[in-house]
Amino acid sequence: MKFLAFFICVIFNFAQLFHQRNVFAKEYSKKWYKLQDLIDKITDCDKECGGVQPPLLKLRQTSRPRAICNDGSRASYYFHDARSKSWVIFIQPGWLCYDSITCLVRNNLSKGLTTSWNIAQNKTGDGVLRTEPMNSLFWKYNMVDINYCSSDLFLGNTSGRSEVGVYFRGKEILFSVLEDLITFHRMGHDHTIYFIGSSAGGIGILVNLYEIMDFFSQNGFGDVKTRVILDDAWFTEVFAFDFPCYEESPPMPCITNDTLTEAFEKWNVDVQSTCGESYEKNASWNCIFGTNALRGLNKVPLFVIQNQYDNYQMIMSKLLPFPSTEDSSGILKRMSAILDIGKKVRTEISSLDQETSGFFSMGCLNHHTLKGDYVNFPVTIKSQTLTSTLKCWLQNSNADRSVNEILTGVNDQQKRSMTDLNSRSENDVCEYRREDDCSYAQCNSQCMPLTNPSTEERSPWTPEAFINLEPQIASELGIFSTDRSAMERLSLLARKRNL
Missing domain, CATH: 1.20.5 (Single alpha-helices involved in coiled-coils or other helix-helix interfaces)
Structure with missing residues (x-):
């Protein structure tokens, strides 16, 4: 005893x-x-001392010991404190890896996406993270740039090294940063947060969105206003094509139902949302698709910037690039499938909640918009720029939602009705839902060119695979130029043959 x-x-x-x-x-x-x-x-004496250097974003390490990169180094993020009540939290792009081959290739060719070793202590923000007036919509906000070094769409949560020899801790990294912002960086209960995710980062926001809202609510931040901006992260569910995977040019892995199932298993993904409850755990990868991810969160304030013919979507769907051995019939079959994807993307995005959601949906074959100079982004839709469309949505008070309102689906604040919005004078009305309604890739004359005008090089992972056809096939299809009309001609032939 x-x-x-x-x-x-x-x-x-x-x-x-x-x-x-x-x-x-x-x-x-x-x-x-x-x-x-x-x-x-x-x-940082640039403002006080009259310097010309804009404020830099400063490197911070995550506080949670489990928040680590693929190689075990401590995860990190960049932070700029503007003493603002508004925050931009940017979640970086970077695709993924899931097995020994894809992770080895990724580590060798893009080591910055697997580690935080030797990362710069300071950096100049660009795009939506730019800390000077050129970033007209966000430059006065606190900036957070979460480094992507987990290769798992910010979804992984392995207990130790996975069987492929790396850690997949993306979810832990994301929530560690959010915890740090509350604990160390004075995020307040009356603040507004703009979650902005590009490609892989946007998918991470969508799939984790319910848990992010719940995290803030559980920590007493249920009154925080939250909005989400997606940059080429709206993927649509299309795996019905019987084309073989194109394996000639890494580092982009071939993506199929089986590989996504394998990836989610190796990442140890647990989707805690209405979408996650809709699938067996080995099929929860379906929640990376926008429409599925938003189940139960249809009132989330969301702005989608999307290329309708996003080239990553096309590669993921095994439609690009055109193999060098493809005959004319195969090319037309691929083109028909590409047209179907564009139509499906337009339908899904235009079906988003009219009160809270906006979009800028381009009929282009491209990827990433907000990482660069989005203010001077050259593509317009019906004479309206991306900046003016996004600004209109940001000013739409009907889209204001607190964390608790998003979770419950109930808006407790008095809002102007959509009828009131539509009844304003013509000079006061702005549009925050813009899409190209033309029906083939590159149909907007302002889309980025499909070939590199300086090098004329052809790369299997870039859009020129669309129209750099072998002379014999081009002749058979009646295509003799590499301008936009060639794309239109190819699209018309695909629709005519109904393949």
Whole structure:
């Protein structure tokens, strides 16, 4: 009996020591972040001292020990404190890997996507992260740029190294950053958050969206206003094509139902949402598709920037590139499938909730928009620019939703009705839902060109695979040029043959 009492006493004391260690570590972390902020104020004198250098984004390490990259290095993010009540949280793009081959290729060709070693301590923000007036919509906001080094669409949560020898901890990284923003960077209950995700990062937002809202609600931040902007992250469910995978040119892995099932298993993905509950765990990869991901969250304030013929969607669907051995019949079959995808994307996006959702949907074959100079983005839709369309949506008070309102689907605040919006004078009305309704890839004359005008090089992973046809096939199809009319001609032939 005395031994048992002694043993319990020892356990109790160890528990006390462990608790004190955690309290000390947290307090130490807070003081360390305060010291970093002080250093930033001293070094960032561009506003106060009249310098021309815009404020830099500063590197921060995540506080959770489990938030690590593929190689085990501590995950990181960049942060700029503008002393604002509005936040831009940008989740980076970068595709994925899931097995020993794809992860080895990724590590060799794109090592920055698997590690945080030797990462720059400061960086200049670009696109929506630019900290100067050229970024007219967001430049005064606090900026957070979450580095993508987990290769798992920010969904993985493996306990240790996976069987392929790397860690997949993307979800842990995402939520560690959100926790740090509350604990160390003074995110407030009356603040507004703009989650912006490009490609893989956008998919990560969509699939984790319910859990993100729940995280804020559980931590007492249910009144925080939240909006989501997706940049070429709206993928549609199309795997019915019987084309073989194109394996001649890594690093992009061939994606099929089987490979997604394998990836989600190796990443140890657990989708906690209405969508996740709709599928067996080995089929939860269906939640990467926009329409599926938003089940139960149809009132989330969402703006979708999307190329209707997104080239990553085409590669994922095994429609691009055109193999060099493809005959004219095969090319027309592929083109017909590509046209079907464009139509499906238009239908899905235009069906989003009219009150809370906006979009800028281009009839182009491209990928990524917000990473560059989006303000001067050259493509317009019905004479309206991306910036003016996005600005209109940002100013639409009907799209304002708190975390709790998104979770419950109930809007407690008094809003102007859509009837009121539509009854305003013509000078006051702006449009935040714009799409190209032409029916073939590159139908907008302002789409980026399909060939590199300086090198004329052909790459199997770029759009020129559409029209750089072998002379014999081009002659058979009646296509003799590489301009936009060639794409139109090819599309018309595909529809005519109804393949």
